[in-house]
Amino acid sequence: ILGVKVTALPIDTLLEDIERRIHSRDKGRIVAINPEKIMMAQKDGNLASLLNQSAYQIPDGVGVSIASKLLKGSIRWRITGVGMMENLLQLANEKNHKVFFYGAKEETVVKAIDKIQQSYPNLQVAGYINGYEKDEEVIVDRINEVKPDIVFVALGSPRQELFIDRNMSRMSAAIFQGVGGSFDVFSG
Numbered sequence: 001i002l003g004v005k006v007t008a009l010p011i012d013t014l015l016e017d018i019e020r021r022i023h024s025r026d027k028g029r030i031v032a033i034n035p036e037k038i039m040m041a042q043k044d045g046n047l048a049s050l051l052n053q054s055a056y057q058i059p060d061g062v063g064v065s066i067a068s069k070l071l072k073g074s075i076r077w078r079i080t081g082v083g084m085m086e087n088l089l090q091l092a093n094e095k096n097h098k099v100f101f102y103g104a105k106e107e108t109v110v111k112a113i114d115k116i117q118q119s120y121p122n123l124q125v126a127g128y129i130n131g132y133e134k135d136e137e138v139i140v141d142r143i144n145e146v147k148p149d150i151v152f153v154a155l156g157s158p159r160q161e162l163f164i165d166r167n168m169s170r171m172s173a174a175i176f177q178g179v180g181g182s183f184d185v186f187s188g
C-alpha cells in the first residue's frame with residue numbers, strides 16, 4: 001500500500017511462523033501498519049525501508065484492509081498491535097516462552113505485567129524496564145542476561161521501531177514487537 005508492505009497471512013498462520021522462528025532462533029520483528037505509519041513512510045525513506053525489512057507487517061487499522069480490498073489484495077481482516085500482543089502472550093503462556101517488557105512509565109509497566117499475569121498464570125516474565133531508561137547498553141545488557149524469547153517495546157512510533165532496528169542484532173531474543181500504547185491498555 002503506497003510502497004509499504006503488509007503481511008497477508010491470517011493470524012493462525014502468522015503464529016505458526018512465529019513459533020517456528022522462536023524454535024530456530026530466527027530473529028524477526030513485527031510492525032503494525034496503519035494509515036499514520038503509511039503517511040510517515042511517504043516522507044521518510046528510512047522508515048519505509050525499516051518497515052519493509054521487518055519480518056511481519058500486521059494490518060492494524062481498518063484503513064489498511066479497506067485499501068487492500070480497493071487494490072484487489074487479499075486482506076479482509078485487521079490485526080491490531082494490542083491484539084497481536086495478546087496472541088503472543090497466549091502463545092507464550094501455552095508454550096513456555098519467556099517475555100520481556102520495555103516501555104511506558106514504571107507504574108504502568110508494573111501494573112500491566114500484574115494484570116497480564118492474572119490472565120496468564122503460567123507466563124514466564126523474564127523482566128521489564130520502563131521506557132524512560134534511555135541507556136541502550138543498560139537495556140541490551142538486561143535483555144541478554146535474561147534471554148527472553150519475545151520482547152515487547154512500548155515507546156510509541158517511530159521511536160520503538162528505531163530502537164528495535166538499532167539493537168535487534170545484539171539482543172538475545174527471537175521476536176520483537178513495537179506495541180505503542182499497549183502497556184497502558186493492559187494496565188487498565
Ligand code: UDP
Binds near residue numbers: 104131132179183
Ligand atoms: N513512552 C516511553 N518512553 C518515551 C516516550 C513514550 O516509554 O520516551 C511510552 C509512553 O509512556 C506510552 C507509549 O510510549 O506508554 C506511547 O504510547 P502512544 O499511545 O503515544 O503510542 P502509539 O501507539 O500512538 O504509537
